[in-house]
Amino acid sequence: MPASFKINETTITQTIDDPWLKSKGIELLVKRDDLLHPLINGNKWRKLKYNLLQMQSQNKTELLTFGGAFSNHIHACAAAGKIFGLKTYGIIRGPNLDLSNPTIQFAQQCGMQLHVVNRIEYKLRNDSQYLAELQEKFPDAYILAEGGTNTYAVPGCAELAQSLPEHDYLICPTGSGGTLAGLIEGSNTATQIIGIAVLKQAQYLTDEVRELSCKAQSQTNWQLLCDFHGGGYGKFTPELWAFCQNIDIKYNLPLEPIYSGKMMYAIWNLIEQDYFPPGSKIIAIHTGGLQGLEGLKYRKLI
The missing domain is CATH 3.40.50.1100 (Rossmann fold)
Known part of the structure; x- marks a missing residue:
């Protein structure tokens, strides 16, 4: 890659240390891609x-x-x-x-x-x-x-999957399907990949993901969950925003309620429902977007 189009892609993977997670036998890590670059993250x-x-x-x-x-x-x-x-x-x-x-x-x-x-x-x-x-x-x-999101978006997201430590589940927020498609492309079949749809009636995105990823067409190790949209794209409940604030205070993990906040809220709910078997190692992708908080403040939504 030419030097002109290069940024340092090293980011931390943060462990969420919580007695409740330990009691469930769950190891939860967050890939802090929000820290990739101050402006393009x-x-x-x-x-x-x-x-x-x-x-x-x-x-x-x-x-x-x-x-x-x-x-x-x-x-x-x-x-x-x-x-x-x-x-x-x-x-x-x-x-x-x-x-x-x-x-x-x-x-x-x-x-x-x-x-x-x-x-x-x-x-x-x-x-x-x-x-x-x-x-x-x-x-x-x-x-x-x-x-x-297009064909060229996929390899960059596939590289992200390939850079991660070993895990059983890989989870990301899903708006247009490009990140999810890339994670499927970059993962092995032993990994379960879950997209959390951030918009209403998002079932159509499964076809978009299949169009972008050849692996998604033939593999069954991925799914899109469509019940955690919080009211639709760009919308969220007071409970979701309170959850985001609580996660930030408790674990020093800033979230916005449009993408990564919805994903973390979904993960919390799924863990509560014992969706993941004990001994599971989950990696959640923080896809950035924290700049959006300024817009939410501007509109007096938070």
Whole structure:
């Protein structure tokens, strides 16, 4: 990988030391990918890594992508643009652009050019004709899907799985399916891999994961749990937020209630229900996204 697209990928694996877990015979570790980089962290870097190389191989010098106004992906792509000297464009789901929103402010400070579109146009973000028109308008841009999930997102997440100590269960929050697909690709068949869906009616994501991962098509060592969405994408209950705060105080593990918080809450519930047999070693992936807390504070949701 060229030096220009490199960051230090060494992060800690934190053990959650708790008498209750010991009483259940469970060893729980958290891969702290939120500490990967101050600005491009978690699964956002893992997904971007090979997309940046693909961009380079296509002789593209700019990066264009899509996201909501509080998107972790927009935040990470804007940061990547600043760090690696790339011109970046963000197609933002509207109807308006709130310039006081901390994620939008950060993206602009990084030099990202923001184009707000209405929800009808935003729905076309995966439409081939719409993408062809965008490519014509931005000929030097590498167009990256919302959330950074595509074929090139998978190998970076597979490398993450390969870097972990031995474990029986590997668990991640799931929004678009790219991280889960990569973890399946990078794991051996003895590992049980679980995605915790963070949006409502997410069963369709199992097909997305199969499309991204050949292993997911033939292996049965993975599943997507769809009952821990906390009300839907970007939504959460007061109980979930209280849980996130408690975990931070008790174990010095910061969580946000949109992705990793939902995953940890799910793990806690599953352990309570004796879902995991005694003697199980679980690794949970903290996929970052802590920048989102500023947006939740801004909207007075926390």
